Amino acid sequence: MTSEPILSVIDVTKRFTVGQRVVTAVDGVSFDVAEGECLAVVGESGSGKSTIANMILGLYPPSEGSLIFRGRDLPERRTLELRRQIQLVQQNPLSSLNPRRSIAASLRLALDVHGYGAPAERPGIIEDLLAEVGLDPHLARRSPAGLSGGQRQRVAIARALACRSDLIVLDEPTSALDVIVQARVLRLLEELRRAHGLTYIFITHDLSVVRNVADRVAVFQRGKLIEFAATARIFEDPGTEYTRSLISAIPVVSEEEAALRDSLARAGVP
Amino acid sequence: MTAQDTLDIQNLRLSFRNWSGSVEVLHGIDLRIARGERVALVGESGSGKSVTARIVLGTMQETPGARVSGRILFGGRDLDAMSRTERRAVRGTAMSMIFQDPTTALNPVYRIGTLVHEVLKRREPAITAEEARRRGGDILREVSIDDPERVLDSFAFQLSGGMNQRVMIAMSLINEPQLLLADEPGTALDVTVQAQTLKLMRDLVESHGTSVLFISHNLGVVREFADRIYVIYRGRIVERGPTAAIFEDPRHPYTRALLAAIPRLTGGGIPEIAERSDSFLAPMVAHEEVMG
Numbered sequence: 161m162t163s164e165p166i167l168s169v170i171d172v173t174k175r176f177t178v179g180q181r182v183v184t185a186v187d188g189v190s191f192d193v194a195e196g197e198c199l200a201v202v203g204e205s206g207s208g209k210s211t212i213a214n215m216i217l218g219l220y221p222p223s224e225g226s227l228i229f230r231g232r233d234l235p236e237r238r239t240l241e242l243r244r245q246i247q248l249v250q251q252n253p254l255s256s257l258n259p260r261r262s263i264a265a266s267l268r269l270a271l272d273v274h275g276y277g278a279p280a281e282r283p284g285i286i287e288d289l290l291a292e293v294g295l296d297p298h299l300a301r302r303s304p305a306g307l308s309g310g311q312r313q314r315v316a317i318a319r320a321l322a323c324r325s326d327l328i329v330l331d332e333p334t335s336a337l338d339v340i341v342q343a344r345v346l347r348l349l350e351e352l353r354r355a356h357g358l359t360y361i362f363i364t365h366d367l368s369v370v371r372n373v374a375d376r377v378a379v380f381q382r383g384k385l386i387e388f389a390a391t392a393r394i395f396e397d398p399g400t401e402y403t404r405s406l407i408s409a410i411p412v413v414s415e416e417e418a419a420l421r422d423s424l425a426r427a428g429v430p
Numbered sequence: 431m432t433a434q435d436t437l438d439i440q441n442l443r444l445s446f447r448n449w450s451g452s453v454e455v456l457h458g459i460d461l462r463i464a465r466g467e468r469v470a471l472v473g474e475s476g477s478g479k480s481v482t483a484r485i486v487l488g489t490m491q492e493t494p495g496a497r498v499s500g501r502i503l504f505g506g507r508d509l510d511a512m513s514r515t516e517r518r519a520v521r522g523t524a525m526s527m528i529f530q531d532p533t534t535a536l537n538p539v540y541r542i543g544t545l546v547h548e549v550l551k552r553r554e555p556a557i558t559a560e561e562a563r564r565r566g567g568d569i570l571r572e573v574s575i576d577d578p579e580r581v582l583d584s585f586a587f588q589l590s591g592g593m594n595q596r597v598m599i600a601m602s603l604i605n606e607p608q609l610l611l612a613d614e615p616g617t618a619l620d621v622t623v624q625a626q627t628l629k630l631m632r633d634l635v636e637s638h639g640t641s642v643l644f645i646s647h648n649l650g651v652v653r654e655f656a657d658r659i660y661v662i663y664r665g666r667i668v669e670r671g672p673t674a675a676i677f678e679d680p681r682h683p684y685t686r687a688l689l690a691a692i693p694r695l696t697g698g699g700i701p702e703i704a705e706r707s708d709s710f711l712a713p714m715v716a717h718e719e720v721m722g
C-alpha cells in the first residue's frame with residue numbers, strides 16, 4: 161500500500177426526491193481507499209452503500225462533496241480512460257446486462273470499447289475469462305434470460321475483470337453463488353489483486369466473507385459512515401452498538417463459530 | 431404420508447430446446463414438503479433450483495422452448511390436471527414466490543402501493559385502496575421497513591436492493607399462502623433484518639401451517655431455518671435428510687465439498703477448492719427420516 165489514496169470520498173451527500181419527499185441516501189460521508197487494498201463496506205440495508213458505488217462510477221453526481229481519484233476530482237462526465245480504470249459489478253446483474261445481447265457479445269463490446277487486446281485475440285480472452293469464473297464457454301451464446309442467477313453474476317464479474325481496471329467496486333458480487341464457486345471467485349479476485357495491484361471496494365452483507373478477505377471495513381447506518389477500521393479491530397473491538405448487533409446476528413454453521421460469535425458480540429460490553 | 435403433504439414432486443424433468451437440439455437440466459427430481467414444514471434446497475449455482483420453483487409456480491411451463499415432465503401434487507391435487515385459469519388463481523394466493531431477482535420481478539411502471547393492492551385483490555377482490563395501503567404499511571413495518579409510507583409511494587428503482595427484497599417478501603406473505611417458494615430471499619439483507627424476516631416466515635409457518643421451499647446459498651441461514659435439506663448438483667438430488675444430519679454427517683462427496691468451502695467466522699482465509707470431481711456424480715444418499 162502506498163500512502164497516496166487511490167480514492168478519497170470527501171463530505172459526500174446524496175439526496176433524492178421522491179414525490180414531495182427528500183430522501184438523504186448518503187449523509188456527509190468521508191473516507192479514503194488505499195491503493196491495493198480490499199475495503200469492505202457493510203451495514204444496514206438501505207444505508208446508502210449502492211448509492212456511493214453508483215456515484216464512484218459516475219452514474220449520477222453527489223449533491224454535495226467531492227470524489228477524488230488519484231489526486232483529481234472525478235468529473236461528472238467520465239472520459240473513456242476513467243471508465244476503463246473504474247469498474248462496477250452491480251448488485252443486480254440482470255439490470256446491468258443487455259437482455260437482447262448474447263453474453264459473448266456483451267463481453268466483446270466491453271473489450272472493443274476499451275481497445276483491450278488485439279481484435280483477433282479477443283474471443284480467446286473472453287473464453288479465458290469465462291473459464292476463470294467457472295462458466296462453460298457454450299453459455300456465452302445465450303442471452304442473460306437463459307442463465308441462472310449465479311451464472312449472470314459471474315458474467316458481470318468477468319466483464320469487470322476484462323479490462324484490468326485499477327479500482328473495482330463489487331456490490332454483493334457473490335451473493336448468488338454457491339460457496340464452492342464463491343470460494344473460487346474470491347480466490348481469483350485475490351490473485352488478481354496481488355498480481356496487478358488492483359483495489360477493491362467490496363460491498364457485502366456476508367460478514368464471514370469480510371473477515372476472510374478485507375483489509376479494512378467501513379460500516380454504514382442510515383446514510384452515515386459510523387465506523388471505519390482494520391478488519392480485526394471491527395470484529396474484536398467493535399466501536400458501536402450497531403456493529404456489535406451485526407456481529408451477534410451472523411449466521412454460522414458450527415458450534416465453534418457460534419461460540420466465537422457470541423464472545424465477540426460480548427467483547428467490550430461494560 | 432402423501433395425503434398431508436403440501437407439495438409432492440415426482441420425477442420432475444426439464445429440458446430446453448434450442449437450435450442444436452435439446453438440453454436436459456433437471457434429470458428426475460423427487461421432493462416433498464409436509465404441511466408446516468420448512469425444506470431447504472441447496473447446491474450448485476446453475477443446478478436447477480430456481481427452475482424447480484418456477485415449475486411448481488407454473489410459470490416455467492409458459493417459457494418458450496421449455497419442456498417439463500413428471501408429476502407435481504399440491505395439497506394432493508395434480509397441478510397438471512388444473513385448468514390454466516385455476517392455476518393462475520392459485521398463484522399469489524395459495525402459493526406464492528419470492529423471486530431471486532426482486533428488482534426485475536417487481537413491475538417497474540407501478541408504485542409499490544399499487545403492486546401491493548393488486549396482490550391483495552387476488553384474494554379479496556373488493557378490498558379498497560385505503561385498506562390495502564394500511565395492510566401494506568403494517569406488513570412492511572414487520573419486515574423492518576421503518577418508513578413504509580415512502581416505500582409505498584416509490585417505484586422499485588427508487589429503493590435499495592434489500593428494500594425491494596423485503597417488499598417481495600411482504601407481498602408473498604400478505605395472503606398467507608399454504609406454500610411459500612422462497613428463492614434466495616435474504617441475499618440483500620443485513621444480518622439483523624434477515625433474522626427479522628426469517629422470524630416472520632417462521633411465525634407464518636407456525637400460525638398457518640404454511641410449507642416453505644427455501645432456496646439459499648447461505649448455509650448458516652439454512653442451518654437455522656430448515657427442518658430438512660435437499661442437496662442438488664447438476665439437476666439431480668445428491669443427498670437429503672434432516673438439517674442436523676446433513677451438517678453433522680454429510681455423506682455425499684458433493685455435500686462434503688460444499689460444506690468444506692464455507693468461509694468461516696473463525697478466519698483462516700477463503701478455503702482452497704478441490705477441482706470438480708467425478709465423485710460428485712455418485713448416487714444419492716438419503717438419511718433416515720426422523721418422524722413426528
Ligand SMILES: Nc1ncnc2c1ncn2[C@@H]1O[C@H](COP(=O)(O)OP(=O)(O)OP(=O)(O)O)[C@@H](O)[C@H]1O
Nearest residue numbers: 176185205206207208209210211588589590591592
Ligand atoms: N434513484 C433513487 N431515487 C430515490 N431514492 C433512492 C434512489 N436510489 C436510492 N434511493 C434511496 O436511498 C437509500 C439508500 O439506498 P442504497 O441502494 O444506496 O442502499 P444500500 O445500502 O445499497 O442497501 P441494500 O443493502 O439494501 O442494497 C434508500 O432509502 C433508497 O430508497
Ligand SMILES: Nc1ncnc2c1ncn2[C@@H]1O[C@H](COP(=O)(O)OP(=O)(O)OP(=O)(O)O)[C@@H](O)[C@H]1O
Nearest residue numbers: 306307308309310446455475476477478479480481
Ligand atoms: N431459458 C433457458 N434456456 C436454456 N437454459 C436455461 C434457461 N433458463 C435456465 N437455464 C439453465 O438451467 C439451469 C438451471 O438454472 P436455475 O436458474 O434453476 O439454476 P439455480 O440452481 O437457480 O442457480 P443459481 O444458484 O445460480 O441461481 C442452468 O444451467 C441454466 O443455465
Ligand SMILES: [Mg+2]
Nearest residue numbers: 210251590591
Ligand atoms: Mg445496495
Ligand SMILES: [Mg+2]
Nearest residue numbers: 308309480530
Ligand atoms: Mg437461482
